[in-house]
Amino acid sequence: MTQAEKESLDHIILRVARRLDQSPRYKTFKAKVRDLLNNPENPYKKYFDITIIFLIISSVFILIYEVKHPIPYWMEFYDIYIVSLVFLIEYLLRLWTYSDLSSEIIREYDEAVFVGREFSIWPALARGLRRKLRYMVTPAAIIDMLAIFPAYRPLRVLRIFILFRFLKLLRYTRSINQFVDVLANKRFELLTLLFLLVFVVFTGGIAIYVLEETHNPRINSLFDSLYWSLVTISTVGYGDISPVTHGGRIISMLIIVFGIAMISFATSVIVSAFSEKLDELKEERVVEEVNKSKEFLIICGYGQMTKMFFRQAEAKQYNYIILDKDPARVAEAIHDGYDAIVDDASRYTTLSRFNTEGARVTVLCMSHDDVENIYITLNAKSINPRIRVIARASSQAIVSKYQRAGADHILLPHEAASTMMSVAILRPTMYKAIHAIFTGQNVALLDEVKVYEHSILNGRRVKEIDFRAYKLLLIGVQKADGDRFVFNPDGEMLLEKGDILLVMGHKMSIAYFRESSCGVKGGCLR
Amino acid sequence: MKKHVILFGYGKFGVNVADTIHAHGAEVLLVESDRKRYKQAVEHGFEECRLMDVTRDEELETLPVKPEDQLVCVMDDDHLNVFLVLSLRALFPDNTILAISDSIHATRKLKMAGADKVIDLYAVSANRIHNILNKPVATRFLEGFVDHTHEYSFREIEIPEGSFLHGRKLEEIDFHRYGIIFVGMIDVELGNSFIFVTTGLEHKLDSGDIIVCIGHDEDLERFAEAIRQKEEPKA
Numbered sequence: 148m149t150q151a152e153k154e155s156l157d158h159i160i161l162r163v164a165r166r167l168d169q170s171p172r173y174k175t176f177k178a179k180v181r182d183l184l185n186n187p188e189n190p191y192k193k194y195f196d197i198t199i200i201f202l203i204i205s206s207v208f209i210l211i212y213e214v215k216h217p218i219p220y221w222m223e224f225y226d227i228y229i230v231s232l233v234f235l236i237e238y239l240l241r242l243w244t245y246s247d248l249s250s251e252i253i254r255e256y257d258e259a260v261f262v263g264r265e266f267s268i269w270p271a272l273a274r275g276l277r278r279k280l281r282y283m284v285t286p287a288a289i290i291d292m293l294a295i296f297p298a299y300r301p302l303r304v305l306r307i308f309i310l311f312r313f314l315k316l317l318r319y320t321r322s323i324n325q326f327v328d329v330l331a332n333k334r335f336e337l338l339t340l341l342f343l344l345v346f347v348v349f350t351g352g353i354a355i356y357v358l359e360e361t362h363n364p365r366i367n368s369l370f371d372s373l374y375w376s377l378v379t380i381s382t383v384g385y386g387d388i389s390p391v392t393h394g395g396r397i398i399s400m401l402i403i404v405f406g407i408a409m410i411s412f413a414t415s416v417i418v419s420a421f422s423e424k425l426d427e428l429k430e431e432r433v434v435e436e437v438n439k440s441k442e443f444l445i446i447c448g449y450g451q452m453t454k455m456f457f458r459q460a461e462a463k464q465y466n467y468i469i470l471d472k473d474p475a476r477v478a479e480a481i482h483d484g485y486d487a488i489v490d491d492a493s494r495y496t497t498l499s500r501f502n503t504e505g506a507r508v509t510v511l512c513m514s515h516d517d518v519e520n521i522y523i524t525l526n527a528k529s530i531n532p533r534i535r536v537i538a539r540a541s542s543q544a545i546v547s548k549y550q551r552a553g554a555d556h557i558l559l560p561h562e563a564a565s566t567m568m569s570v571a572i573l574r575p576t577m578y579k580a581i582h583a584i585f586t587g588q589n590v591a592l593l594d595e596v597k598v599y600e601h602s603i604l605n606g607r608r609v610k611e612i613d614f615r616a617y618k619l620l621l622i623g624v625q626k627a628d629g630d631r632f633v634f635n636p637d638g639e640m641l642l643e644k645g646d647i648l649l650v651m652g653h654k655m656s657i658a659y660f661r662e663s664s665c666g667v668k669g670g671c672l673r
Numbered sequence: 674m675k676k677h678v679i680l681f682g683y684g685k686f687g688v689n690v691a692d693t694i695h696a697h698g699a700e701v702l703l704v705e706s707d708r709k710r711y712k713q714a715v716e717h718g719f720e721e722c723r724l725m726d727v728t729r730d731e732e733l734e735t736l737p738v739k740p741e742d743q744l745v746c747v748m749d750d751d752h753l754n755v756f757l758v759l760s761l762r763a764l765f766p767d768n769t770i771l772a773i774s775d776s777i778h779a780t781r782k783l784k785m786a787g788a789d790k791v792i793d794l795y796a797v798s799a800n801r802i803h804n805i806l807n808k809p810v811a812t813r814f815l816e817g818f819v820d821h822t823h824e825y826s827f828r829e830i831e832i833p834e835g836s837f838l839h840g841r842k843l844e845e846i847d848f849h850r851y852g853i854i855f856v857g858m859i860d861v862e863l864g865n866s867f868i869f870v871t872t873g874l875e876h877k878l879d880s881g882d883i884i885v886c887i888g889h890d891e892d893l894e895r896f897a898e899a900i901r902q903k904e905e906p907k908a
Contacts, residue, residue, distance in 0.1 A: 451776060451777055451795050452795050452798060452799060454777060455777060455795035455796055456799040456802055456803070458777075458799070459796075459799055459800065461803040461807060462803070465806070509806065537802060556805050558801055558802065560795065560797070560798040561685055561686060561689070561794065563798055563801060564686060564773055564794040564798075565686050565690050565693070566689070566693070567792045567797055568686065568690050568771065568792050569690050569694050569697075571771055571790055571792065572676065572678055572699065572743055572745060572771060573676065573693075573694055573697050573699060574827070574829070578790075579867055593811045593814075594808060595808050595810050615844075618871050620854065620870060620871055622814065622854060623810075623814060625810045632810065632814065634825060634888075634889075635849065635853070635888065638849075647810050649810055649811055649814060651869075651871060652869075652871040653871060656871065
């Protein structure tokens with residue numbers, strides 16, 4: 148290659164890289180593919196996964212079937228070409244989306260121009276390829292690659308690589324991924340153990356080979372003795388090969404003792420790794436579970452108030468998660484049967500783990516510490532202003548601070564209880580009535596009925612609806628426009644979509660009214 | 674008729690309760706066992722204050738308790754509160770005893786000790802949260818009753834002698850023109866129990882009946898004034 152040719156090749160690559168780097172279509176396409184392959188939230192990933200899983204299972208089924216039966220040509224064709232081709236494409240796509248080669252080249256060029264150095268494509272290319280290589284040696288990528296191999300027909304032994312297709316399933320089962328993660332955390336201990344094992348197997352194997360090769364008819368090669376050594380050390384001991392000389396027996400006794408020690412060591416390492424990780428995994432599951440729901444509560448603090456909150460019957464209907472900094476309280480919550488995790492809700496990372504964009508999230512600040520509650524309120528509002536915050540405040544004096552922090556509802560437990568007490572003393576009847584209405588145990592439940600688009604209420608005037616026949620009392624209407632509440636509305640008032648009727652009556656009457664107001668289309672029941 | 678209340682405790686709840694019921698014209702006798710709080714109460718202008726050891730029955734016996742008085746226990750210390758309710762129940766078996774509880778465990782104990790009505794701090798607030806979550810509009814409306822802004826109120830109105838309401842049927846009366854909603858009646862014969870209109874109340878009104886209405890304060894006032902007349906005023 149002449150100097151001029153080399154130069155032009157460099158520039159051709161650079162030009163291609165630049166065009167790719169600047170093309171928005173290429174970029175969005177690549178991003179889409181990456182998303183499809185890796186993002187569990189992607190709506191199409193499910194179908195992609197199901198396809199791959201089907202290919203894997205059918206391929207393994209053919210492998211098993213083939214052992215005893217002759218298989219038709221189409222099956223073989225399907226197994227060898229179609230499945231492998233799909234896997235090959237998947238592998239290449241994963242490799243392609245793992246890193247950006249073109250931007251690497253562009254960066255190198257820009258740097259070279261900036262510092263006035265002569266531009267050469269190779270360092271950048273090498274760097275980019277090294278990154279790709281780094282992906283290729285990850286366990287998942289190796290398995291993917293091995294799963295393609297069975298397509299190469301001349302080597303029958305490669306058929307067994309179909310089993311690697313089975314291992315590909317690991318990608319799709321989260322629990323096994325977590326298992327691998329846990330083991331990866333104990334890499335040092337496990338590697339030490341493995342090294343020790345190899346060392347002892349070899350020492351024992353060579354020793355038995357030297358001592359018994361001439362005496363023992365079953366040991367014919369070094370491979371036989373290594374095999375015997377491993378079988379013995381693992382305490383499996385098939386007994387197909389057994390020592391016949393005294394020297395050999397002494398070696399096996401030593402190996403057995405060592406084997407027992409090693410197995411218990413390995414077990415304890417794995418068990419401890421799991422017990423360390425188990426809580427974390429459980430927490431992740433809880434968070435994931437709650438993130439799936441459309442509407443949920445994040446309850447900060449497991450104190451008396453939270454306990455009382457859950458004691459009440461309405462609590463059953465919510466999706467929720469309890470956060471508390473104190474592990475003892477979380478343990479108590481879990482003991483009481485609630486989903487709780489140890490975490491500090493005042494930290495950004497804690498609340499941003501939740502699906503605040505897609506779901507309607509309400510944060511309840513139940514701690515008795517105002518500073519903490521305000522901090523959590525601010526934290527929640529800074530992550531997403533859509534998060535609704537209901538906070539508990541200790542006194543009237545601090546309410547303005549909560550308002551400034553953005554809390555949507557502020558509770559004053561002491562004040563509320565004192566007010567209730569005053570009402571109970573001064574106006575016992577009203578207390579009874581309010582109590583009945585609030586708790587809804589009685590005949591006078593106060594409830595809301597929303598006017599939906601297809602509701603028969605939509606577009607009607609108040610006087611046209613015979614509330615008396617429904618055995619209901621219309622208290623007021625919350626108008627959809629302007630968020631204003633009209634008490635005791637005039638008969639002429641027009642009901643529109645989005646209005647909320649406040650009615651009082653028996654629970655059954657309200658349910659019946661809600662149902663019958665739904666109109667022909669139905670489906671507007673809560 | 675003025676309400677007589679004997680309030681035990683001038684602490685985190687007592688201050689609030691005392692102020693509110695005093696402002697509404699109830700006669701309050703404060704009892705406190707803590708010298709500092711006692712002084713505070715006197716400074717705040719409560720004329721009838723007693724400083725006494727509430728654990729001693731002989732001291733409690735000296736209180737001028739009349740049969741219709743309400744005994745309200747809002748001591749800060751839960752244990753003391755339970756003990757006090759127990760003593761009061763034994764000394765004054767016929768009086769109404771109300772108590773506040775600020776822990777889950779105390780509520781049951783107060784009831785067992787003999788309190789007629791126990792207000793559980795956490796239950797009230799937890800209820801409020803449920804209501805905010807499930808019925809935001811209803812909650813805002815009901816809060817208007819209890820908090821100090823008093824947007825709307827419940828009012829019990831006794832039908833006076835010679836009112837035009839006497840002998841009328843309920844469905845004949847147009848409450849709407851007064852801007853109020855008729856919610857129900859109080860049945861004196863059934864131990865002052867409350868009967869909601871939505872249960873299908875069919876009743877002829879008599880003088881002496883107590884009806885319950887919701888509305889703005891001034892509308893209720895106007896209505897109470899109007900029913901004194903012999904003839905229903907023309908709209």
